[in-house]
Amino acid sequence: MKRYVTDDIIYALATAWAQSALAVIRVSGEGCRKLLSTRFSRPKALLEAPNATLVHGYLCDEGGKAIDEVVAAVYTEGHGYTKEESVEFTCHGSLAVIKELLALFNRLGMRSAEGGEFTFRAFLHGRLDLTQAEAVQELVSSQSQRSRSLALGRLEGSLRSLISDMKEQLLGIVASVEVQLDYAEDELDEFVFPRSKLVDLIKQIKDLSDTYQIGRLYRSGARIVLAGSTNAGKSSLFNLLLKQERSIVSPVRGTTRDYIEADLDIHGIPVRLYDTAGLRESNDAIESEGIRRTERLIGQADLVVYLVDSTELGHVPEEDERTLVVYNKSDLVKPPKGRMAISAQTGEGVGALLTEIAKRLAKGSVSTGDEQVVIESERQHALLENAAQALQRSLVLVDQDIPLDITAVELGEALQNLGELTGEVTPADILQKIFSGFCVGK
Amino acid sequence: MDYDAIVVGGGHAGIEASLALSRIGFSTLLITQNLDTIGKLSCNPAIGGLSKGNLVREVDALGGEMAHLIDHSMIQYRILNRRRGPAVQAPRAQADKFTYARLAKETLEAQHNLALFMDTVVDILIDDHNRLVGVVTERRHTITCKVMVLTTGTFMEGRIFIGEYDASNGRLDEPAAIGLGSALRKKGFPVGRLKTGTPARVRRSSLDFDQMEIQDGEETMMPFSFDYDSIQRPALPCYITWTNENTHQIIRQNIHRSPLYGGKIVGKGPRYCPSIEDKVVRFPDRERHQIFVEPEGVGTEEMYLNGISSSLPEEVQHAFIHSIAGLEHAQIMRPAYAVEYDFIDPQALFPSLESKLVENLFIAGQTNGTSGYEEAACQGLMAGINASQKLKGEKPLVLSRNEAYTGVLIDDLVTMGTQEPYRMFTSRAEYRLNLRHDSCDQRLTAKGFSVGLQKQEALDRLKDKLAKMDAVKDLLRARRLEEKSALQALRMPEVTIADFLERMPELKAYEEPILYQVELDVKYEGYINRQERQISRFEKLESLLIDENLDYDAIEGLSAEGKEKLKKVRPLSVGQATRINGVRNSDIAVLIVHLDRGGRHGR
Numbered sequence A: 001m002k003r004y005v006t007d008d009i010i011y012a013l014a015t016a017w018a019q020s021a022l023a024v025i026r027v028s029g030e031g032c033r034k035l036l037s038t039r040f041s042r043p044k045a046l047l048e049a050p051n052a053t054l055v056h057g058y059l060c061d062e063g064g065k066a067i068d069e070v071v072a073a074v075y076t077e078g079h080g081y082t083k084e085e086s087v088e089f090t091c092h093g094s095l096a097v098i099k100e101l102l103a104l105f106n107r108l109g110m111r112s113a114e115g116g117e118f119t120f121r122a123f124l125h126g127r128l129d130l131t132q133a134e135a136v137q138e139l140v141s142s143q144s145q146r147s148r149s150l151a152l153g154r155l156e157g158s159l160r161s162l163i164s165d166m167k168e169q170l171l172g173i174v175a176s177v178e179v180q181l182d183y184a185e186d187e188l189d190e191f192v193f194p195r196s197k198l199v200d201l202i203k204q205i206k207d208l209s210d211t212y213q214i215g216r217l218y219r220s221g222a223r224i225v226l227a228g229s230t231n232a233g234k235s236s237l238f239n240l241l242l243k244q245e246r247s248i249v250s251p252v253r254g255t256t257r258d259y260i261e262a263d264l265d266i267h268g269i270p271v272r273l274y275d276t277a278g279l280r281e282s283n284d285a286i287e288s289e290g291i292r293r294t295e296r297l298i299g300q301a302d303l304v305v306y307l308v309d310s311t312e313l314g315h316v317p318e319e320d321e322r323t324l325v326v327y328n329k330s331d332l333v334k335p336p337k338g339r340m341a342i343s344a345q346t347g348e349g350v351g352a353l354l355t356e357i358a359k360r361l362a363k364g365s366v367s368t369g370d371e372q373v374v375i376e377s378e379r380q381h382a383l384l385e386n387a388a389q390a391l392q393r394s395l396v397l398v399d400q401d402i403p404l405d406i407t408a409v410e411l412g413e414a415l416q417n418l419g420e421l422t423g424e425v426t427p428a429d430i431l432q433k434i435f436s437g438f439c440v441g442k
Numbered sequence B: 001m002d003y004d005a006i007v008v009g010g011g012h013a014g015i016e017a018s019l020a021l022s023r024i025g026f027s028t029l030l031i032t033q034n035l036d037t038i039g040k041l042s043c044n045p046a047i048g049g050l051s052k053g054n055l056v057r058e059v060d061a062l063g064g065e066m067a068h069l070i071d072h073s074m075i076q077y078r079i080l081n082r083r084r085g086p087a088v089q090a091p092r093a094q095a096d097k098f099t100y101a102r103l104a105k106e107t108l109e110a111q112h113n114l115a116l117f118m119d120t121v122v123d124i125l126i127d128d129h130n131r132l133v134g135v136v137t138e139r140r141h142t143i144t145c146k147v148m149v150l151t152t153g154t155f156m157e158g159r160i161f162i163g164e165y166d167a168s169n170g171r172l173d174e175p176a177a178i179g180l181g182s183a184l185r186k187k188g189f190p191v192g193r194l195k196t197g198t199p200a201r202v203r204r205s206s207l208d209f210d211q212m213e214i215q216d217g218e219e220t221m222m223p224f225s226f227d228y229d230s231i232q233r234p235a236l237p238c239y240i241t242w243t244n245e246n247t248h249q250i251i252r253q254n255i256h257r258s259p260l261y262g263g264k265i266v267g268k269g270p271r272y273c274p275s276i277e278d279k280v281v282r283f284p285d286r287e288r289h290q291i292f293v294e295p296e297g298v299g300t301e302e303m304y305l306n307g308i309s310s311s312l313p314e315e316v317q318h319a320f321i322h323s324i325a326g327l328e329h330a331q332i333m334r335p336a337y338a339v340e341y342d343f344i345d346p347q348a349l350f351p352s353l354e355s356k357l358v359e360n361l362f363i364a365g366q367t368n369g370t371s372g373y374e375e376a377a378c379q380g381l382m383a384g385i386n387a388s389q390k391l392k393g394e395k396p397l398v399l400s401r402n403e404a405y406t407g408v409l410i411d412d413l414v415t416m417g418t419q420e421p422y423r424m425f426t427s428r429a430e431y432r433l434n435l436r437h438d439s440c441d442q443r444l445t446a447k448g449f450s451v452g453l454q455k456q457e458a459l460d461r462l463k464d465k466l467a468k469m470d471a472v473k474d475l476l477r478a479r480r481l482e483e484k485s486a487l488q489a490l491r492m493p494e495v496t497i498a499d500f501l502e503r504m505p506e507l508k509a510y511e512e513p514i515l516y517q518v519e520l521d522v523k524y525e526g527y528i529n530r531q532e533r534q535i536s537r538f539e540k541l542e543s544l545l546i547d548e549n550l551d552y553d554a555i556e557g558l559s560a561e562g563k564e565k566l567k568k569v570r571p572l573s574v575g576q577a578t579r580i581n582g583v584r585n586s587d588i589a590v591l592i593v594h595l596d597r598g599g600r601h602g603r
C-alpha cells in the first residue's frame, strides 16, 4: 500500500506523452532537491535556490554524461503545487530524452506517481480548499480506476499472461524459500536454492522490461502519411492537425513538392505526421522526385491516410489495415454513404478521424509483422526494473551464501513489484503455495 | 461484585490471563472444568519452534509466565534453523508434560489475588447496556465480575472422532463444555466450527530404537526467559523414523473410514499440520513421511508420534503404526484422534481482544480460531493486560506488527478473521528481521512495565544486558584480526563469535545469551537499515487513527463492498484498514481525505 503514503519522492511527466518542443517533469517530496542535486551539473545552485526561482543546468547520468539541458523551477516546502519541496524540470520534448530522464529518476529511488497523486498531496497539504474536496474525490476515484485497469484484469491479453506467468514463477521460488524459513531443517528435504530458475526469471523480466526501450510506437512515434492526389487537401489537413500554418496551401496543383514532417500526439499516442507531394503523372523532374519520396514514405508508414477530393473523384485505393481512405471537402460535396468524410476547411469530421486513427494504431497494425509483446507505460517499466533489480540482488546474496532470511527480503520486494502489476500478493498467497506444494507439518 | 475479573478456562491462554490480572492487582477468579488439567499440553509435548519460540519470549518480556514454565520443565533444547539466518532461528524445547502442568498449577496457587474454582461456565450475564456482568455455571452458581476473559480451547461443544467412534469431549475422555456455545450463538456471536488432531502415544519399552535415528538436543540449554542466564536440566533424546509404501497402502485402503472423508466432521482443519491420511492423499508421490518419536516426560513411558496424527479407526491405526520401522511391536497406549469445537469469529473483536458485541468481555486462545500453546498464551496475556487496562480506565496496549509476532497475530485475526486454525508463521510478518527472539526484551519489557505487569528488576536487567552488549561490541571493534577488526570479521556468514573465544579469552566473562545476541546484531545491522524506510512508511499509515465509532454510511465515495467490510471490522487505523480484504485503494484514499477534513492530522 504505497499509493497513499506522502513521505516519499514522486515524479511524473506533466506534459503530454508526445514529441514536442518542451516537456515538463515534476518531482515532489521532502529531500528531492538533495537527491536531484547528485545528478545536476550545478548541485550547489539547485540546493541553495530560493523559492520560486529558476536554475539552469544539465541533468546527467551516473557517469556524469549530460542527458539534457534543463531549466529547474524550484519550490521550497510550503509552496508550489503540492506544497512540498519540489522541482519542475523543463527539458527538451524528445521522447528519448523524456524517457531517459524518467529512468534516471527511477534509479535515484524516486517513485513514478500514480494518476492524481500530485493533486492528492496538494489537497492533504491544504493547497486546495475544502470546497474542492469533491473534485479531489473524483480524481481519486479516477485514479483508482486507472490503478485497477493496470491490475491484471485490464492488461492486454498476452502481456497479462506473460506477467502473471512470471509472478507464478516467482511465487514458486519464494515459497520454496519461505518453507525453509517456516519449518525446521529436520522436517524438510535437503534444500538447494533454485538458482537457475531465478536466473531464468531475471532474464525474462529484463527482456520484457527492455521492450519498453525498443517499443517502436513509443520511441519514434507512429508514422502517419497523408497521401492522395494533388489538391485533395493534404496540406490543409496537416495544418489543421498541427494547429499552425506549417505547409503551404494553394489551389495550384502540385503545391507540395517535398514532404514535411511534424510530431503530434493523437489520443496519447506520439505520432510523426508527413505531408506529401500529391500523386499524379508529372514530367517535372523535381515533382517526380517528390512523388518517388511520397511512395517510399507510404511503404514505411504505419498508417496511410489517403485523402480523396470529393469534388473530383479520381483514383480511390483499396482500404486495408494500413490504409484509411478519407473523403475531403465534405462541406462542398456529400461524400459516398458510409465512408469516412471530413472537411479540412471547417474541421467537420476531424474528431472522428482522430479516433479512427488511434483505434487503428492501437490495434497493432503498428508493429509491422512483429508480434512481440511490449511494455507501454513508464510505470510498468519501472516496476519491472525494480523487480529485476531486487532479484539480481537476491542472486548476489545467494552466491555469497548469505542466510536465506535476508535473501527473502529481496525476493519479497520483487514479488511486491510484480504484484503491483498484476494484483497484490499477500502472505496468505505464499502460505497457500507452500501448503499446496510441500508436504510439511509434523 | 464478587470479583474484578473472571477468567474462564485453565489452558495456556487462561493461565496467562489470570496471572496478568491478579499480578497487576485485581481480584481474579479462574474457573475451569477440571483443576487437574490446568496447563495440560493437549497435543505435542513441546514449546517453541519457528516464530512460536519468539511468541514465548515476547510473553516473557511483557511479564508473562510461559517461558518460566518451559524453562523448568524442558527435557531437550534446540535452536532451529541456525543456518537459515538469525531472523528466523528460534528455540524449541521438549517438555516433561507432567512437570509443566504441575508448575502451572503451583504458580497459579501461589499467586496473591487469584482464586481457583472448578466448574463449567454455561452462560454469560449481560446488563441492559450490553456490558458483561458475570457468569452462570453448570452447578448453577452465578458469579459477578467487572471484566471477563473467555478461553475455552477445544472444549466449547467439543467432539472427538476416532473412525466411527465419536464422543462429546474436548480432549480424549475429558467432557466437553456444553451449553456455552449455544448460549453465545443465541446472543448473536458469530460462532463456527474448526477441527484439529493429535497422534497416538506408544510405550517406550515396546519400541526398537536401533531401527531409528537418534536426535539429541543442543549441549547447552538456553532459557526462554530473559530473567536468568542459564538453566540446568536433564536432557533426553528424540528419535526419527519413517513411514513406508506399506503404511500408505494400509491408509489408502481404509481412507473411507475416516470421519473427515466420510463427512462427519464439518470444521476445517489446519493445512499446515495435516493428518497422515491427508498427507498420503495429497502427496501420493512421496515414498515416505518422517516421524519424530518424542518422550512425553521423565516419569512416563508414553512417547508421542509426531507427524502421524489421524482420525482413522483404532484397528487401522494399529495396522499402519506396526508397519513402521522400529514401531513393529509398539504398544499403543492412547489412540490418535481428531477434535472439532466451536470458535468465535475474531473479526468481532477489537485489537484489544475485547468483544465488539459485549463490553468488558475479552476472548483469547483457541476460541479465537488459533491453534497452538504459544498462540494461546500470547493472546491470553494481551487479553489479561487489556482487561486490566479497562479496569483502570486506561488505553489498551496494542502491539504493532513491526514490534512483535503477537502484534501480527492479533492484527491478522481481528482484521482478516480465519478460515482454518490459525498458526503463527514467520512469513506472516512483513518485517521479520525486526522480530528476532533474542531482542524481544528490548522491544517489550518497558511496555510490560508501563501496564504494571513487568517488574523494575526486569528493566534493570535489560539495562545491564545492553551495557554488556556494548562492552562486547567495543572489545570486538578494538581487536584486530589480520587486516580486519573482529567486528568486521563477524559479519562474514561463516564466522561465529565462538570462533573468537580462543583468541579473545576476555569474551568468556560474558554470558552466552549476550554473546549470541551481539553476533546476531552485528550480522544483521546492514540489512535492518535497508528496511527502515519501508517501516517508517508503514508506521505513518498505522499512526493515522480512526475513531471506532466512525459513521461509514456518512462518508461519500466509499465502494459498497469497502463500506460493508469497514463497518464489520471497524479498524482503528488507516494501516489496519488497508489490510482488510475487499477494501480498495480508492476507499483508503477517500478515508484519508475524510479524516483530513475532520482535521485529524492537523494540516
Ligand SMILES: Cc1cc2nc3c(=O)[nH]c(=O)nc-3n(C[C@H](O)[C@H](O)[C@H](O)COP(=O)(O)OP(=O)(O)OC[C@H]3O[C@@H](n4cnc5c(N)ncnc54)[C@H](O)[C@@H]3O)c2cc1C
Pocket (backbone or CB within 6 Å): B008, B009, B010, B011, B012, B013, B014, B031, B032, B033, B034, B037, B038, B040, B041, B042, B043, B044, B119, B120, B121, B122, B151, B152, B153, B154, B155, B156, B170, B171, B177, B180, B196, B197, B198, B273, B337, B338, B339, B364, B365, B366, B367, B370, B371, B372, B373, B376, B423
Ligand atoms: C486433539 C488436539 C489436537 C491438537 N492439535 C494441535 C496441533 O496440531 N497443533 C497445534 O499447534 N496445537 C494443537 N492442539 C492445540 C493446543 O492444545 C491448543 O491450541 C492450546 O492448548 C490452546 O490453549 P487454550 O488455552 O486456548 O485452550 P486449552 O488448552 O484447550 O484450554 C482450555 C481450558 O478451558 C477449560 N474450559 C473450556 N471451556 C470451559 C468452560 N465453559 N468453563 C470452564 N472451563 C472451560 C478446559 O477444560 C481447558 O482446561 C491440539 C489440541 C487437541 C486437544
Ligand SMILES: Nc1nc2c(ncn2[C@@H]2O[C@H](COP(=O)(O)OP(=O)(O)OP(=O)(O)O)[C@@H](O)[C@H]2O)c(=O)[nH]1
Pocket (backbone or CB within 6 Å): A228, A229, A230, A231, A232, A233, A234, A235, A236, A237, A248, A249, A250, A251, A252, A253, A254, A255, A256, A257, A276, A277, A278, A279, A328, A329, A330, A331, A332, A342, A343, A344, A345, A346
Ligand atoms: N471547400 C474546401 N476546400 C478545401 C478543403 N480542403 C482543401 N481545400 C482547398 O483545396 C485546395 C488545395 O488544398 P491543399 O491543402 O493545398 O491540397 P494538397 O492536397 O496539399 O495539394 P498539393 O500539395 O498540390 O498536392 C486549397 O485551395 C484548399 O483551400 C475542404 O475541406 N473544403
Ligand SMILES: [Mg+2]
Pocket (backbone or CB within 6 Å): A234, A235, A236, A247, A248, A249, A255, A256, A276, A278
Ligand atoms: Mg500540399
